[in-house]
Amino acid sequence: MKRALGVCYYPEHWPEEMWAQDAARMVETGISWVRIGEFAWSRIEPAPGVFEFGWLDRAIATLADAGLKIILGTPTCTPPRWMLERFPDMLAVDPQGNPRKFGSRRHYCFSHDGYRAASGEIAARLGDRYGRDARIHAWQIDNEYGCHDTILSFSDAAREAFRTWLAARYQDIDALNRAWGTVFWSMEYRHFGDIDLPNLTVTQPAPAHELAFRRFSSDQVMRYHEVQVAALRARSDAPLIHNYMGRVLDFDHFDVGRSIDIASWDSYPIGFLSDRLEASEEHKARYLHQGDPDMQAFHHDLYRAVGREGRWWVMEQQPGPVNWAPHNPAPLPGMVRLWSWEAFAHGAEVVSYFRWRQAPFAQEQMHAGLLRPDDVAAPGLTEAAQVGREIAEMPEVSRGTAPIALIFDYPSEWTWATLPQGAGFSYFRLMLDAYRALRRRGLSIDIVPSSVSDLAGYKLVLAPGLAKMPTALTTALTQTVALVGPRSNLVTDELSIPVPMGPDLPGLDVTVARVESLPPSARRAARGGGSVHHWVETLEGGAPTLFETVDGAPVVMGNDKLNYLGAWPDAALWDRIIVHLAEAAGVTTCALPDGLRLRDTETHRFAFNYGPEDTDIDGRKIAAADVAWWPL
Amino acid sequence: MKRALGVCYYPEHWPEEMWAQDAARMVETGISWVRIGEFAWSRIEPAPGVFEFGWLDRAIATLADAGLKIILGTPTCTPPRWMLERFPDMLAVDPQGNPRKFGSRRHYCFSHDGYRAASGEIAARLGDRYGRDARIHAWQIDNEYGCHDTILSFSDAAREAFRTWLAARYQDIDALNRAWGTVFWSMEYRHFGDIDLPNLTVTQPAPAHELAFRRFSSDQVMRYHEVQVAALRARSDAPLIHNYMGRVLDFDHFDVGRSIDIASWDSYPIGFLSDRLEASEEHKARYLHQGDPDMQAFHHDLYRAVGREGRWWVMEQQPGPVNWAPHNPAPLPGMVRLWSWEAFAHGAEVVSYFRWRQAPFAQEQMHAGLLRPDDVAAPGLTEAAQVGREIAEMPEVSRGTAPIALIFDYPSEWTWATLPQGAGFSYFRLMLDAYRALRRRGLSIDIVPSSVSDLAGYKLVLAPGLAKMPTALTTALTQTVALVGPRSNLVTDELSIPVPMGPDLPGLDVTVARVESLPPSARRAARGGGSVHHWVETLEGGAPTLFETVDGAPVVMGNDKLNYLGAWPDAALWDRIIVHLAEAAGVTTCALPDGLRLRDTETHRFAFNYGPEDTDIDGRKIAAADVAWWPL
Amino acid sequence: MKRALGVCYYPEHWPEEMWAQDAARMVETGISWVRIGEFAWSRIEPAPGVFEFGWLDRAIATLADAGLKIILGTPTCTPPRWMLERFPDMLAVDPQGNPRKFGSRRHYCFSHDGYRAASGEIAARLGDRYGRDARIHAWQIDNEYGCHDTILSFSDAAREAFRTWLAARYQDIDALNRAWGTVFWSMEYRHFGDIDLPNLTVTQPAPAHELAFRRFSSDQVMRYHEVQVAALRARSDAPLIHNYMGRVLDFDHFDVGRSIDIASWDSYPIGFLSDRLEASEEHKARYLHQGDPDMQAFHHDLYRAVGREGRWWVMEQQPGPVNWAPHNPAPLPGMVRLWSWEAFAHGAEVVSYFRWRQAPFAQEQMHAGLLRPDDVAAPGLTEAAQVGREIAEMPEVSRGTAPIALIFDYPSEWTWATLPQGAGFSYFRLMLDAYRALRRRGLSIDIVPSSVSDLAGYKLVLAPGLAKMPTALTTALTQTVALVGPRSNLVTDELSIPVPMGPDLPGLDVTVARVESLPPSARRAARGGGSVHHWVETLEGGAPTLFETVDGAPVVMGNDKLNYLGAWPDAALWDRIIVHLAEAAGVTTCALPDGLRLRDTETHRFAFNYGPEDTDIDGRKIAAADVAWWPL
Ligand SMILES: [Zn+2]
Ligand SMILES: [Zn+2]
């Protein structure tokens, strides 16, 4: 399959007269896919049961006639105002107990039975009309589950559903009490109906209570989602897609991914740098107009893992300044092309820009499109067109092969969020630090779910921060060189401390005797360079010490094959650890210039210069914000 | 009219035996006006319908007998506890949905019909009794509308009134849907009764929705206010006044100003420096005991514009440390006199100190008065007496003439608040930066509303940040040298992007192709010195470039007559732009020493040294915290 | 009485088979006391009226058989879930109006009549069963009153009780109006039933209203507490204890202390450094693994004053990293021993570690115990055992004698909290600064309540920040050298300014004419070294000036016998003032090395090195985190 470009388009936002010319210009730009419909419920069903498909029929016809393939979205993230008349209690409720009111989007509670059914109905109606329509090449279900912190809802509907979910999980209340340790503060329950949602408690609720609520909330997404999957599967053979949002981790994307065909995500590098990345002021200043050098690649690799058979897209690609971050600078010239090519280098089938033309009204009026509101080409359009020409001359989609695997696990994120033990700590933050360290050494990486049972294809596997290691994973780690930790396999599934204490790895005599969390500026130097910070474990056991602090406290213990890392390294120490293990694993690394990143496909090596100055690699000069590739 | 001093006095706070002696001492200090009554409702009407005017009669008699002119306030900002029994739903509601409870002041919702009527009734009762009383020389209506964030209320009363207001504005719901762009996220409404207040939405509500609510809220102030205006107009010929609070911008002061006779404001320079000014730590440390050198003058010039025929007062002047800012240092010796003279230099008729004697009880017990609680003179009293002697020897009130106009517009503040695009950005902040730049060059300024249609009297006019330029203003700008922008005329009245895109100025080929917002530390150097920060526009068009970045991006484009500024300059660049335009306009500027400010009346030039060290101007030495004047 | 060690133990958390072995190991460690039961209500009364004492009988038997003395806790800080069925309205309500839900602990409202009675009933049931049981050597009532901000509740029950309390205090509503100064903003009340709780007001409520609510809230703790006291006194002769939490000041510990026999507190030095101490980053980094050098000693001295006849314990001693602070580092080796000995040096009878074995489940699973979850000794156990051996060879409990007294007063804390006048200011913060200054000079200190009437035993007495000085205290100060101020005796009991204005000390002609609060970085240099910051008073009067600013403003005025301090000194100035007054008082001081602290008992001088490096005193070398003692 050839790499392709797409674009997000909202025919309902524009006079019908403009559609044909827009479609022609898309094609001219090298775009072959167009996503429509996902916010249009109030136009499709302006009143309950009153459907108006005419405009949508005509929009589909106009776009398809121009040669575009259509992705049709179910509009369920934007229930119309009249839905509230049917279901006044369908609103999500925030942690303070306030209903999240109508007036923007994503205001529904995943646990509301009525709204779930209504979502299935609208999907069915769309499926009925377009499910066998060859012009519809794919379906998008809903839009950005979880965006705007919408997974956890503290509504009455959620409370009732949570009790039911708990009853199913634990069967009897004594099992729940044991699992949660409710004896601790006389929190014991006598009936499932006594259990409330874990918000507004005097101090922290029982961690297992909160973790159960997070698991439940993720399951509610699946329960909601599957109604639409079923409606569309019954009516269409086109692939189903969901577009995940960057660093939205409150539900298990692997679960959703298994139920559909293609994963996609919405990539806003500069917005994410501003609003959802822990980094120094210097780092944020350096990458202000480019985005973080690893944030996109991490998600690319993640969604290659989430997508069935590795199929994944970028459904929304930032094409210029956005409107929603604390500050919204423009990309350096070249970055739209760089981001696009980076996605392809990581195996994307399609990169689709958000959006075709900047809307002159409503919430995102200051979010750039490929066109300005006055129809003049914005800088992103020129870069998109260049990418369009370039992909035509390049090989087909390649998912590449990576020598390195990084285990990623959503419940670990929830576990850390429930018991961070240090302000500002999170699983994702640790994962990204590990990922950065691998990438600074030029390595290509696969992200792999914790359910993996075969790691034979990898030379080196990292599993930092993994709450509970499944047995199959523990076994699979023996196939390769592995670095487990910090804070890996230290808790049970119910977020308590197991005895024997973790990491309890077969063949590795290491026990985490104690953990410490440290304030941001605290550091302990490692012998030989670098230091540990944030999180430090006291390691005991007979395994050899590979790295240690200047005081002689072990930091990494292992046998080079199976190794445990008992701290959160800074960049310098991460580099030393990666180099050491890569050598042990027979993987070649190179120290890349600051801001340069590499990615190998089956046929080519790609180099991306995120830095604001020219750099070079292997004698090749690469300008700021430029991308280069050469055959492997 | 001779300049005069006043004071705020609360006879109800003191034993009746003290009144006569207080009055005599006021007169002795050089005070001729005294404001009373604005917090005394519970003493005037201690129970519903039970009026006790005796004490007020006696207080008025005592003060007037001493020779003082009385401003009588309507006590509507402090409805008594029993009012809640009449109207349990009269409380304003905060954005989180909590009623703002009784126990301080300003707890009423402007939209409550019952309370609005009750406010008219108490005004009428006061008018009945004192409206033709020659001792009452002016009326103050309510007190500091909007203080403590009290304009926006999310009550049921507000919701109902908002729907009515929307129906009147848009006539039919389709017009509203079009204006707000509700199609964007299926937010379309079928009935005005479906529309909720724009709080507690999942993410940002439609900007036009929020802007409409802000306009509505300002109109509700007017609606409330006019009931009292009508009650008093029918019963008195004395001038009506309102005392606005510094940097309270949630309602349109020009609207209120048109309905009454004299504008006044409450000036707390040191409190404002601490609690409502964006400035560096260094700036705040330097002016800790003086207040910002431009904040007061800005408001003076603003209220000269708000007052009918330029009539304005300072109704409350800080006389020593206040109690309500995060930190409350004392003024440098001399500052109370400096602030007073600065107000007179900007055209004030009256400067009235808040308050006569420090109250030993209740919320403001740590707020200084001219007297200490034990009746000893506080430092402010001595300075007030000096001002009293000085004004006696000076000419009458002079509003001065200014060569420079700065356009100020409340809806622009609301527009920026609705869509700041950058954290910490506001219209007021930009305006104050522009105003500072003009003042650092020694210029006297008029603030002018955006409804102005004649600017012929001015040599240079600035219109930064103006959301939507009225046609009459655009025309009037041709009469003078003008600097429009940044972010001026880029949106429609309904907060959407017009096509053709702005600034769309006749005779000036400039289009804002793109905007960027930048984090606080980001800067782009300008060729020749200074830099731009915060907000940067990409300017296109055929107009000549007057200023540009070192990369060649235009910063100011224009023909020296009509010019557009496409960025937020830092102080150094502002200075260069002002000097350049002043030369083009034939206005003489001078670079003032740090902290020195000038203001010309018709007869005199005044110089104010806000700096903590001595300085000099034109060979005249001016001590720290001192003021000097000389004939023009 | 011999010094002794204790431990907190939760038999209900562990299989019954482990109890005997745990008990034996406690004894082996040198532990003689064990606290049980305080969180076990759901096991004692698993359903309403269904009591299960069997397990508790067996636990008591097992522990006592091993030779341990038992402290039995009433479990009232953890009402079981079924209590909510009896009293759905028993929950405390937060300042935002949200009920504080079940799911952790301390969710009860002190004002709820039903829950108060239920607390008395469970205490009575425990008293019935164990009150005359010789194995129960002491009772703990409830646990950490006020922890998690649980004193102030804004519930309906609190509102009703507050009205009753006010009616009892003021008798008639006019008295309340006068006391509160409600005339200020027409806040006057006609009936006690009109008065609401002081939350959610538009701006600050009347200070006397808030202070009354704080006094009421403290009284409600007593009212609640005394029901349990009565229940146990009627059934047992064993001493009653409460365990106060560090820096929880929302109720009057002296009141509680008078009603029971022994004071105890819960000492978490490293947690407190992280979560409840104002200090520079440098200070927090230096003491990251030790805790603040004065925070523990301050509380030790405070609870020696709170305990009847000076009897006090540490009921919970941090034994390793905790889980609840923003960051949770481990103690330096030696600190557990140092903390224990410091408590004994200040007169503790018992130091009891929290907890025996780290719980592997629930909220505090990451809180260290003396044992790890897997039963391996944690580092704290070894240090505890060393202390156990050391106390055996030392003299009995000694409360010591101190030449210095520091007056401490809970209503002063509430007064500052009600009217801080400067962001971040608090009475406790000022007190700790004064205490630190005394300790840096090697002094041993007694903390004394403001109700004291005899100070003849002291050479020097400090009373900083004391809201209102009782007459008896004023008189007692003449017995000694005294330093009063800053901000002492400046307000009445009803938080208004008295006339004559304070400090109004007999024989000292000083008046505070004005006060200023300053932002954190502002400083005014004192002549001779050091400076004042935060809070500066303008002092007037004929008393001699002992210290002044470089501008000649008095900082300390007095006659060396009775002195008033009119500012918040920095450390350098505090040192100078203390040295000066100590000389005047004939007290010898010495400048201690950084981090070293001394405490004298009747027989020994103890030295504690909180610093991270070795130090020495009088030729004795003391290692980091070490303690030394020698006979006096
Ligand atoms: Zn999106
Ligand atoms: Zn005021």
Ligand SMILES: [Zn+2]
């Ligand atoms: Zn505790």
